[in-house]
Amino acid sequence: MRRLALLLAAAAAFALLPTQAVATDLGAIQRTQQVPPLPPTSPVSPNTPMSKPTPLQDSCPKLLESFKQRAPSSTEIVTCVRSEAPSTPVAKEAARQAIQGVGVQEAAPPAWCTEAAHMDGNWWFTRFDACRSWTATALVYEGAAYLGLIQSAVFEYVYTGGGTTGVAAYKAQISILPNLITPGVPPVVLSKELECTGACTRVDGGASTKPVVLMQPAQSEGGIITSPGIGSVAATEGKHVFNYVGAGTIYTEDLWSLFPVVRCDNALQGITGPGCVFYEYKPTLAYSYSRAFDFGVAMHVGWSLWSGLPGGAGSSTYLHRTGDADLNTKNRNRACPSNTPQNTYPRPEGYSCDEYPFASTLEGAWTASPPKDPPTPWPARTFDWCQLNWANTQVLDALSPLPGPAGFSRCNIPAQENTNGGQTLNNFYRDHRINAGDAFQVGVYA
Known part of the structure; x- marks a missing residue:
C-alpha cells in the first residue's frame, strides 16, 4: 500500500513536466535526478493537540464519610463537588459559553479549544497551550439533609506565550458558568484560587469569591513564575482549587484541577534566556x-x-x-x-x-x-x-x-x-x- 501511494505521488509529480507522460504501468514510471518522485505526505498535521487523560474527581464520598464522625447541625450548609465530562447537549453548550467568557480576558484560547472533540473533560494541549472543558456538580446539604445541586460548565486555559519569550512564566485562566441550580438550594458563594507546587511563585489568581448566579460566569486569570538559573530546568505543577460556601458553612470539600506539567528552563543550547513549555507534548x-x-x-x-x-x-x-x-x-x-x-x-x-x-x-x-x-x-x-x-x-x-x-x-x-x-x-x-x-x-x- 505504501508503494502504491508513493508511485501515485510520483505520477502526480511528473505530471508537472511537459516532456513526461504518465505511464500506464505505474512500475514503468521513469525518474530523473532533477525531479524525483514525491514520497507520500505525512498522515498527521503538525502540532495537532494531544490529550492527557484527566481523572475525574469527587469530593463527596469524603464529605459523606465525615458525617459518620461528626453529624452537622441542621443549620449548617455543607457542600462537596464532583467533576464530570460534558456529556449532554446542554452541558456542551454551557461549556462553549464558558469558553467565550474566557476570551475577554488577556489572551483568547486557540480555536481548537472549542472543537467538540476537545471538550471531553480531559486536558488537551500543544507545546504552548492547554485547554480543558468539564462539568462541576456541587451537592448542597443542610446538615445531613440533601437540598439540591449546582451544575457549572468549567473551562480552563493555560498558556506559556511561546518558547522564546525570555520569561520563565505561564498564565492560567478559568471560567465557571453555573447553568443549572435546582430549586431549594440556598445562596452560596464560589471560592476559587490558583496554586502551584515546585520552584514557583503565584502572581495574581489568589483566593476570590463571587455569589453563584445562574448563567453569570465567575472568571479569573493568574500567573505562575519560576527562576531557573543559567543551565537549569524547573518543572512546576499548577492547579485551580475551588469550592462552594453557603451561609453558616463550617465544612466543605475542595475540588482541584491539576494542569499538565510546565517545564521552564534556562538551558536551551545556543539560546540565552528562559522560556516555558508543556514538555510532555512532542x-x-x-x-x-x-x-x-x-x-x-x-x-x-x-x-x-x-x-x-x-x-x-x-x-x-x-x-x-x-x-x-x-x-x-x-x-x-x-x-x-x-x-x-x-x-x-x-x-x-x-x-x-x-x-x-x-x-x-x-x-x-x-x-x-x-x-x-x-x-x-x-x-x-x-x-x-x-x-x-x-x-x-x-x-x-x-x-x-x-x-x-x-x-x-x-x-x-x-x-x-x-x-x-x-x-x-x-x-x-x-x-x-x-x-x-x-x-x-x-x-x-x-
Whole structure:
C-alpha cells in the first residue's frame, strides 16, 4: 500500500513536466535526478493537540464519610463537588459559553479549544497551550439533609506565550458558568484560587469569591513564575482549587484541577534566556514539498521516512535531540564523511551530503549504532536520485524492498538547500525549546 501511494505521488509529480507522460504501468514510471518522485505526505498535521487523560474527581464520598464522625447541625450548609465530562447537549453548550467568557480576558484560547472533540473533560494541549472543558456538580446539604445541586460548565486555559519569550512564566485562566441550580438550594458563594507546587511563585489568581448566579460566569486569570538559573530546568505543577460556601458553612470539600506539567528552563543550547513549555507534548518539525527554500531536505526526509527510518509524524517512533556537539560531529562524520584525495566520497558540484536521522539526534548514524564503533557500521542507504554511489551504501528506488528502521540515509542535495534545511531544524529547536533528550517527530507536507 505504501508503494502504491508513493508511485501515485510520483505520477502526480511528473505530471508537472511537459516532456513526461504518465505511464500506464505505474512500475514503468521513469525518474530523473532533477525531479524525483514525491514520497507520500505525512498522515498527521503538525502540532495537532494531544490529550492527557484527566481523572475525574469527587469530593463527596469524603464529605459523606465525615458525617459518620461528626453529624452537622441542621443549620449548617455543607457542600462537596464532583467533576464530570460534558456529556449532554446542554452541558456542551454551557461549556462553549464558558469558553467565550474566557476570551475577554488577556489572551483568547486557540480555536481548537472549542472543537467538540476537545471538550471531553480531559486536558488537551500543544507545546504552548492547554485547554480543558468539564462539568462541576456541587451537592448542597443542610446538615445531613440533601437540598439540591449546582451544575457549572468549567473551562480552563493555560498558556506559556511561546518558547522564546525570555520569561520563565505561564498564565492560567478559568471560567465557571453555573447553568443549572435546582430549586431549594440556598445562596452560596464560589471560592476559587490558583496554586502551584515546585520552584514557583503565584502572581495574581489568589483566593476570590463571587455569589453563584445562574448563567453569570465567575472568571479569573493568574500567573505562575519560576527562576531557573543559567543551565537549569524547573518543572512546576499548577492547579485551580475551588469550592462552594453557603451561609453558616463550617465544612466543605475542595475540588482541584491539576494542569499538565510546565517545564521552564534556562538551558536551551545556543539560546540565552528562559522560556516555558508543556514538555510532555512532542512537537512536529514540518518540511514542505512546495517550499523551494529547503526542498532538497524535504525530499530526502520524505524518502527516508518512506523507507522505514524512525521519527515520522503520526508513527510510534521519535527522534531525540542529543544536546552534545561532539556526538553531533560523530553522527555527521559517519553519515557524511569528508571526501578523500582518492575521491572516495564525491559530491557533485554545488551539492553537499545530507543525513537522516539528523546528526543532532540520538538516532543519528553513530549514536544509534550499537555498539558505538561496531566492526560493521550501522547500514547506510541512499536513493537512486541522490547522485551518491559510495561503498557500503544500499541504493533504493520506489520498487525496492523497504529496509526498515535500522540504519541511516545519506543523500547529495543542493548545498544551499541543505544549509537552509539545517536552519529550519535549528529554528524548530529554538522555537519549541527542544532540550537534550526531548522527543519530536518530523513531517513532510505538500
